Amino acid sequence: MAENGSEMNYRLVPSTCVYCGTGCGVLLEVTGDRLSGTLPQKDHPVSKGALCIKGWSVHEFVYSERRLTKPMVRSGEVLVETDWEAALAAVADGLSAARDKHGPDSVGFFASARCTNEENYLLQKLARAVVGTNNVDHCARL
Amino acid sequence: MTNSIAELEDAKVILIVGSNTTEQHPIIGERILAAARKGAKLIVIDPRAIHLSGFAEVFLRPRPGSEVAYLNGLINVIISEGLEDSEFIAARTEGFEELKQAVAEYTPQKVEEISGIPAEDLVAAARIYAGSERASIVYCMGITQHSTGTDNVLSLANLAMLTGNVGKPGTGVNPLRGQNNVQGACDVGGLPNVYTGYQRVDSEEVAKKFEAAWGVEGLSRQPGLTLTEMMDKAARGELKALFIMGENPMVSDPDLGHVREALDKLEFLAVADIMENETLELSHVVLPAASFAEKDGTITNTERRVQRIRKAVEPVGDSRPDWEIVCALARKMGASGFDFTSPEEVFEEIRKVTPSYAGITYKRLGTQGLQWPVPDEDHPGTPILHAESFPIGKGKFTPCEFREPAEMPDAEYPLLLTTGRLLFHYHTGTMTRRSPSLVREIDRAFVEVNPADAAELGIGDGEAVKVSSRRGSVEVNAKVTDKVGKGVIFMPFHFAEAAANVLTNSALDPVSKIPEFKVCSARIET
Numbered sequence A: 001m002a003e004n005g006s007e008m009n010y011r012l013v014p015s016t017c018v019y020c021g022t023g024c025g026v027l028l029e030v031t032g033d034r035l036s037g038t039l040p041q042k043d044h045p046v047s048k049g050a051l052c053i054k055g056w057s058v059h060e061f062v063y064s065e066r067r068l069t070k071p072m073v074r075s076g077e078v079l080v081e082t083d084w085e086a087a088l089a090a091v092a093d094g095l096s097a098a099r100d101k102h103g104p105d106s107v108g109f110f111a112s113a114r115c116t117n118e119e120n121y122l123l124q125k126l127a128r129a130v131v132g133t134n135n136v137d138h139c140a141r142l
Numbered sequence B: 001m002t003n004s005i006a007e008l009e010d011a012k013v014i015l016i017v018g019s020n021t022t023e024q025h026p027i028i029g030e031r032i033l034a035a036a037r038k039g040a041k042l043i044v045i046d047p048r049a050i051h052l053s054g055f056a057e058v059f060l061r062p063r064p065g066s067e068v069a070y071l072n073g074l075i076n077v078i079i080s081e082g083l084e085d086s087e088f089i090a091a092r093t094e095g096f097e098e099l100k101q102a103v104a105e106y107t108p109q110k111v112e113e114i115s116g117i118p119a120e121d122l123v124a125a126a127r128i129y130a131g132s133e134r135a136s137i138v139y140c141m142g143i144t145q146h147s148t149g150t151d152n153v154l155s156l157a158n159l160a161m162l163t164g165n166v167g168k169p170g171t172g173v174n175p176l177r178g179q180n181n182v183q184g185a186c187d188v189g190g191l192p193n194v195y196t197g198y199q200r201v202d203s204e205e206v207a208k209k210f211e212a213a214w215g216v217e218g219l220s221r222q223p224g225l226t227l228t229e230m231m232d233k234a235a236r237g238e239l240k241a242l243f244i245m246g247e248n249p250m251v252s253d254p255d256l257g258h259v260r261e262a263l264d265k266l267e268f269l270a271v272a273d274i275m276e277n278e279t280l281e282l283s284h285v286v287l288p289a290a291s292f293a294e295k296d297g298t299i300t301n302t303e304r305r306v307q308r309i310r311k312a313v314e315p316v317g318d319s320r321p322d323w324e325i326v327c328a329l330a331r332k333m334g335a336s337g338f339d340f341t342s343p344e345e346v347f348e349e350i351r352k353v354t355p356s357y358a359g360i361t362y363k364r365l366g367t368q369g370l371q372w373p374v375p376d377e378d379h380p381g382t383p384i385l386h387a388e389s390f391p392i393g394k395g396k397f398t399p400c401e402f403r404e405p406a407e408m409p410d411a412e413y414p415l416l417l418t419t420g421r422l423l424f425h426y427h428t429g430t431m432t433r434r435s436p437s438l439v440r441e442i443d444r445a446f447v448e449v450n451p452a453d454a455a456e457l458g459i460g461d462g463e464a465v466k467v468s469s470r471r472g473s474v475e476v477n478a479k480v481t482d483k484v485g486k487g488v489i490f491m492p493f494h495f496a497e498a499a500a501n502v503l504t505n506s507a508l509d510p511v512s513k514i515p516e517f518k519v520c521s522a523r524i525e526t
Ligand code: SF4
Pocket: A017, A018, A019, A020, A021, A022, A023, A024, A047, A050, A051, A052, A053, A054, A055, A056, B024, B025, B026, B027, B028
């Protein structure tokens, strides 16, 4: 746990493994401002202190080189980096244009079995209340 | 799940069907093995020999696609031997006579002809399942990913109700959800026909409720399109714009050639994701999303337990959590009602409009979570569903007739291809294949071939082969193994460069709209 005077600030953050629907309890290890490991949560009602190999390494992908770090918009054949303002405006324009020209049901949304409840809730609210379509689904079936 | 994961340890019998539990849900697999150590009998039904089949009292290896036939067969044996729970059937169910008639023709001999399961093994499995006071059924995509998936699930429910294995600890019909928040994405309305808590979009009363809650008018009463239907409409040029949050359809969907064609036709495609993936090359805008360790929120596991994830570190680069992205986008489109400053505020709105989540707060979730339904803040949560009654009163038996899969082996494509997952990888591999510890274990696709078929085709173990179906072909190395039965081949679907889903059939179950990933016909050449 973090203590004043310790050389490296080390913390454990309780969370949930995201690699399958079992939902085992993990403690994310944070050293300084970076993830440094994953430990099992001993008193978790499902996993009771156990994790499988995926759970033990669930922090590893976070610093992958293939993480997306900048918004991008297409210019011809390539995607070019841009700022959030411009990227969000481009999405708002793309969705609005289709809705205005072809009607709300010409627009679709894929929610995600890998995002949080809050995020999926907001996406279906956007589809239904803002665009006006019930075309929202996720890959539960896949 | 109707029951809880921890209860599995107290079951006397566990029927595992179409779930390679120790690879796909390892910690649940551990619970099943712990139950076996305490004396529980395991019945495993799977087209492949799996780790758990080594511990099974009875292991049935049916031909993929024959699920309804052998489940009706189990029911047939139980009824003809008088092993059903008559008291439970009388008090809690209806439709027993119809079921009895429908399964009469599914004798063990007939089931053997259809499925390849030896008649005496089927009888043994039926006796073990029906002969115990507490039997639990655990199933996964080996049951659902068929063009008869809905019938397969209904048949499992018939089996459980027939023997009174419902509403008590250590019983139930328990689907294991593949991805971490499939349950939650469904719970909060990430489906075309329902709002949160499975409230129907075509109900006038429900639509009015959401119009009031969201301060809008004219919400559509018309159920929307499923994901596979959206792909079809896109391919026909009728769906024009698509926003994809955290999905990679270019590896996960059936018949990938068709998916590419569909996405290519769109006038506008935007993707929010944490990783580079195969879908980006077709996108007009790409938004970098934060990972689970970089944001707060809740996810709901396969036993309906709502749990917290917590922000441990700042998002990498300029990435942002999806909740922030969606709110910013909605505001850009001129909407009100998206001024949330934290996921907790969003959750407060969810529980206001969702009766089964009404009593859940971030504070109550702590580090243990709560299992819905939680109707109010004093309610302790619900580990077991249907303890006293079913939501529609009496449980209804639904007789199902066996139908062949949409595509069966023939002269041109003589083998039956089935697909699945491996322990070390997750879905399309965008996360696990960037994880050094997991890539070290396995990072290549393969196809499992039975030794008899391999001998006939002249294929050696480890040899490079071409696997083809009517939709395409991929090159992989062969693994010669008797894990699969004769005439059946197996491929994992995690690997984009040899994507099993180039081959799979997008034929859908008519009700659930789940594609038939588990059966298509194929051939192998060297
Ligand atoms: S630790 Fe393993 S079993 Fe538990 S949630 Fe993660 S992937 Fe699933």
